[in-house]
Structures are given as C-alpha cells and as structure tokens.
Amino acid sequence: MKILIVGASGTIGKKVTAYFKGKYELVTAGSKSGDIQLDINLPGSIESFYEKTGAFDALISVTGAGHFGPLGSTTPDDFKKGIDSKLMGQINLVLIGQHYINPKGSFTLTSGILSDDPVVYGANLSAVNGALNSFVMAAAIELQNNVRINVVSPGVVEDSPGYFDAFPGHTPVAMNRVVLGYVKSVLGAGTGQVIKIY
Amino acid sequence: MKILIVGASGTIGKKVTAYFKGKYELVTAGSKSGDIQLDINLPGSIESFYEKTGAFDALISVTGAGHFGPLGSTTPDDFKKGIDSKLMGQINLVLIGQHYINPKGSFTLTSGILSDDPVVYGANLSAVNGALNSFVMAAAIELQNNVRINVVSPGVVEDSPGYFDAFPGHTPVAMNRVVLGYVKSVLGAGTGQVIKIY
Numbered sequence: 001m002k003i004l005i006v007g008a009s010g011t012i013g014k015k016v017t018a019y020f021k022g023k024y025e026l027v028t029a030g031s032k033s034g035d036i037q038l039d040i041n042l043p044g045s046i047e048s049f050y051e052k053t054g055a056f057d058a059l060i061s062v063t064g065a066g067h068f069g070p071l072g073s074t075t076p077d078d079f080k081k082g083i084d085s086k087l088m089g090q091i092n093l094v095l096i097g098q099h100y101i102n103p104k105g106s107f108t109l110t111s112g113i114l115s116d117d118p119v120v121y122g123a124n125l126s127a128v129n130g131a132l133n134s135f136v137m138a139a140a141i142e143l144q145n146n147v148r149i150n151v152v153s154p155g156v157v158e159d160s161p162g163y164f165d166a167f168p169g170h171t172p173v174a175m176n177r178v179v180l181g182y183v184k185s186v187l188g189a190g191t192g193q194v195i196k197i198y
Numbered sequence: 199m200k201i202l203i204v205g206a207s208g209t210i211g212k213k214v215t216a217y218f219k220g221k222y223e224l225v226t227a228g229s230k231s232g233d234i235q236l237d238i239n240l241p242g243s244i245e246s247f248y249e250k251t252g253a254f255d256a257l258i259s260v261t262g263a264g265h266f267g268p269l270g271s272t273t274p275d276d277f278k279k280g281i282d283s284k285l286m287g288q289i290n291l292v293l294i295g296q297h298y299i300n301p302k303g304s305f306t307l308t309s310g311i312l313s314d315d316p317v318v319y320g321a322n323l324s325a326v327n328g329a330l331n332s333f334v335m336a337a338a339i340e341l342q343n344n345v346r347i348n349v350v351s352p353g354v355v356e357d358s359p360g361y362f363d364a365f366p367g368h369t370p371v372a373m374n375r376v377v378l379g380y381v382k383s384v385l386g387a388g389t390g391q392v393i394k395i396y
Contacts, residue, residue: 134328138316
C-alpha cells in the first residue's frame with residue numbers, strides 16, 4: 001500500500017508518519033520538507049504533486065492553516081486565509097486526487113473540535129472544520145471505485161501546549177489516540193465518517 | 199426595529215419579507231432588485247451596502263449560490279463559487295456588519311439540510327452549510343453588545359419543486375415553517391443556534 005502524507009512534519013503529521021513508516025510505502029510532503037514540496041493553497045501545485053506521486057492507495061492530509069484572532073477585528077482577508085489553506089487546500093487534495101487514487105483507496109482529512117465546541121478567537125477554524133466534516137459525508141456518497149473518505153477531528157492535542165490557554169476547559173488529547181484515528185480511517189472500512197478524537 | 203433583508207426577492211426571501219413587511223422598518227437588498235443592490239461576493243460591495251443602510255437592528259441573509267454537480271467533474275474553480283458566494287458572502291455580511299449593527303441586534307444567516315443529510319451532486323453545498331452552522335456557534339460567543347447570531351437550516355422547500363428530484367426521499371418543507379425559523383431568530387432571544395427546519 002502506497003500512502004501519501006501531506007503535512008508529514010507537523011505536530012500530528014510526524015506521529016502519524018512514524019506509525020506508518022516501515023509498514024507501508026510512504027511518500028511524505030510538506031510546504032518546505034518531505035519527499036515532495038507543495039503549496040496546498042494553489043491547485044496547480046496540488047496537480048503537480050500528484051503528477052509526481054502517480055497512483056496511490058491512501059492520502060492522509062494533516063495540513064492547513066487558519067486564522068485565529070478576535071472576531072471583532074477579523075477582516076474578510078483574514079478569514080480567507082483559513083478558507084484557502086485548511087479548507088480549500090484539503091478539499092482540492094480530494095477533488096484533484098480522485099483522478100489519481102487507486103480503486104479501494106482512501107482519503108483522510110483533518111478538521112478539529114472547534115466545529116462543535118468553539119473557543120474565543122476560533123470562528124474561522126470553526127467554520128473550516130464544520131465545512132470539512134460535512135464535505136466528507138457528502139463526498140463519500142459520490143466517490144467512485146470504492147474509494148473512501150473520512151476526516152479525523154482531534155481536540156487540542158497534548159503535543160501543542162502552546163494552545164492550552166486558548167482552549168480553557170478542554171482536555172488535551174493523547175497523541176497515540178489521535179494517530180489511531182488516522183489508522184482507523186486508512187486501514188478500516190468506514191467512509192463518510194467524522195472520527196472524533198476528544 | 200430596522201431589518202435588512204439580503205436576498206429579499208428569492209424563493210425564501212420573498213416569503214420572509216412578506217412576513218415582516220408593515221410590522222417593521224425594512225430595507226430589502228439583492229443582486230439586481232430591492233432597495234439597495236449589492237454583490238455579496240465582493241467585500242467592498244458589502245461595505246458600501248452598510249454605508250447606505252446605516253445602523254440597523256437585524257440582518258437577514260437569504261442569499262448565496264453554490265455549485266451543484268458531480269463530484270467527479272468538480273474543479274477547484276467550481277467549488278470556489280459556493281465558497282465565495284453562499285459561504286464567504288454571508289460571513290462577510292457579519293464580519294463587516296458587526297461594525298454597523300445596533301446593540302441587541304441580530305444576524306440571521308441561511309444554511310441548509312445538506313450539512314447533515316447529503317445528496318448526490320451536493321458536496322459543495324454540504325461543505326458550505328456545515329461551515330455556516332459552525333461559524334454561528336463560534337461567532338455567538340464573541341459578538342459584542344448582546345448582538346446575537348443564528349442560522350436557519352431549511353430542508354428542500356415546497357416552493358422549489360425543481361429541486362425535488364435531486365433530493366430523493368426528502369420531505370419538502372412548508373414555507374410557513376421556514377419563515378418561522380427567521381422569525382424565531384429575529385424576535386426570539388437565542389444565539390449561536392442552528393434552527394433546523396426539516
């Protein structure tokens with residue numbers, strides 16, 4: 001099985017990569033590191049990425065930035081950053097990747113707890129995560145050749161203590177539980193699932 | 199109470215407008231009709247809209263287009279249409295409008311059933327609606343001066359029989375029930391609510 005991991009050097013990505021490494025054929029990718037570099041904000045860069053990887057069996061996306069700041073001073077341009085990156089970046093990985101993925105392959109995206117349990121300053125990421133959760137439910141009923149799609153929605157993770165103050169009362173999630181969400185999506189049989197890890 | 203209705207001439211908008219007309223001060227708006235014209239895809243046009251309306255008490259948005267078509271042939275540009283219009287158009291009505299709305303005012307947006315109950319060809323609208331639902335939950339905890347925000351999420355409406363075939367097994371929703379969703383948001387006291395009418 002050939003697995004592509006976009007965002008392989010990130011907080012979650014490096015733990016997910018470590019889990020699959022040695023067991024499967026991996027291609028790692030990121031904006032500045034990994035086997036292949038790409039800019040997920042640019043559809044042309046995603047197209048070029050898949051031209052380099054060729055056919056594959058699983059795409060794991062653990063990438064994408066959002067805007068985090070007071071709603072009162074958030075501008076349309078601020079909001080667009082998360083839309084272009086974490087939302088459209090990941091969705092375009094699917095829209096373009098569906099033409100490269102092998103039958104019975106899987107897409108696994110990443111959203112997050114803010115879709116359901118908002119925090120102050122998090123409206124952009126709430127919107128982005130809510131969109132991703134609903135997108136996978138809908139895409140799952142249309143993908144061809146038994147290709148599956150799920151999204152892992154983690155809470156604030158234990159490896160990101162810098163965020164704890166911004167998530168008052170949230171329980172930091174153990175990284176091994178988060179990694180298992182991706183394992184369930186890739187090696188399990190479910191599709192259209194929001195795999196909540198919190 | 200001064201109520202702005204964006205999309206006042208649409209299928210839902212005209213019924214909502216009819217309900218509030220005569221009872222409150224109304225300003226209707228649309229891309230081609232109404233008291234004021236605006237293009238919700240353009241933040242500058244939204245800013246100009248609010249400069250014309252001045253301070254207000256309630257904004258009802260019943261506007262925004264999405265892409266409806268096979269996932270397999272959906273391009274990043276296709277997907278972006280719904281993101282720019284129904285999603286960012288409505289969110290920018292809030293981001294910009296928060297600087298014009300009176301204390302204790304309310305924003306009411308429109309999403310739809312596809313966030314939770316997808317249909318074939320509807321992945322773009324599923325994503326857009328999911329984003330809007332999560333956005334209002336998050337924006338509600340940050341808006342100042344007791345300003346409220348809710349979203350009405352209707353099922354396929356009885357006045358749109360052209361959509362019935364695309365929503366197999368869905369129960370068309372009576373327009374008076376849909377209108378009451380907007381009434382609840384504007385005249386009720388709730389905030390951060392997804393008012394599901396289906």
